[in-house]
Amino acid sequence: MRLNLRALLASCAVAASACGGGETPPSVEPEPHAEDPCAPNGHIHREAEGDWCHCNKGHVAAPQGLACEVDPDYVPSEGFDFGDDGEHACWHVAHGPYVTVTATTSRNPRVDDFHTHYTVKLREENGQYTGTFSYKAFASGDFVVYLSTPDVPVTLVETAIQTQLTPAGTKPTGDFCSGLRHMVGYELTDRVQYTLTLGPTSLPEVGMVIEHLQ
Known part of the structure; x- marks a missing residue:
């Protein structure tokens, strides 16, 4: 016996309407980020x-x-106190310990060893030299990046939120050694990871010590 196609379609439509099968499911909005x-x-x-x-x-x-x-x-501070103006950092220039790090595009070498003189080898880029490194603060307070020359731009970024820190002060070091000639002060926070970039500069190599002022 041949089926009545029109009647079959009509009955399917009634069944779908009764079961709600013909309605589009309501869209679920994703929960907003906390x-x-x-x-x-x-x-x-x-x-x-x-x-x-x-x-x-x-x-x-x-x-x-x-x-x-x-x-x-x-209590708000009045200016940045550079402490001994680099005398202790210059001791590490003469006595170490010494570490050499080389900038690369594949990773950010660490430069957060305590009381250490770093020889930083920068990589060439567009006729200049630059390098990006990883630094994790081990305390909260005033830190100083001591450099062998003032001719190297310093950029410090809080890695997690990609926010650049404004230096709290800059100043030449005292006349304690020829290996460190410039100081850049920052207020850092314990356990926070920072990204330190040196350059661009015409210098392929820089001497550096990073100290927490206590």
Whole structure:
């Protein structure tokens, strides 16, 4: 017996309407990303050891939960104090320990060994020399990048958020050695990873010491 095609189609349409099969499923909007709990006075660091707040100057991490609150003990500094003007750093020029690092495009070599004189070999790029390196702060406070010459631009970026730090001060070193002639001061935070770039410069090699001022 031949089926009545028109009747079959009509019955299928009724069945679909009754079961809701003819309706387009409602779209599900993705949940918005959670806001940074440390903002607006800092930003969050999400790490395997646990999340923590990197708070802006004049603020501290709250004792409970993830938040940045005003530091009641904060006293604004008047200028950057370069301490002994490079006398201790010059001791490492004469006595070491010594490490040589070579810039490359495949990775950022580390330059965060304590009390170490680095010979930094830069890579050639467009007729100049430059290099990018990794530095992780081991304390919070004032740090100084001591360089063998003032003719090398220094750029320091907080790696996680790609924010460039403004130097807190620059100054020639004291007359303690010929191996270090320039100082660039920064205020850094313990456990934070930074990216340090030297150059572009006409110099293929630079002497460098990075110290925490205590």
